[in-house]
């Protein structure tokens with residue numbers, strides 16, 4: 555049997571992580587990794603909550619906007 559109906563759990567996970575686009579978990583370093591969309595700077599954080607703080611801090615205070 556072919557599953558041509560979208561998996562509800564898969565859809566749920568996709569929606570749940572929509573705000574974390576581009577964020578990856580590095581299983582070797584046990585850290586979250588994000589390459590910022592604004593300037594391509596690489597950020598690392600122990601969890602997603604801290605990653606969001608770091609990302610906000612970056613865009614507000616640190617980001618050079620690619621220049």
Ligand SMILES: [Zn+2]
Pocket residue numbers: 590592593594595612613616617618619620
């Ligand atoms: Zn930036």
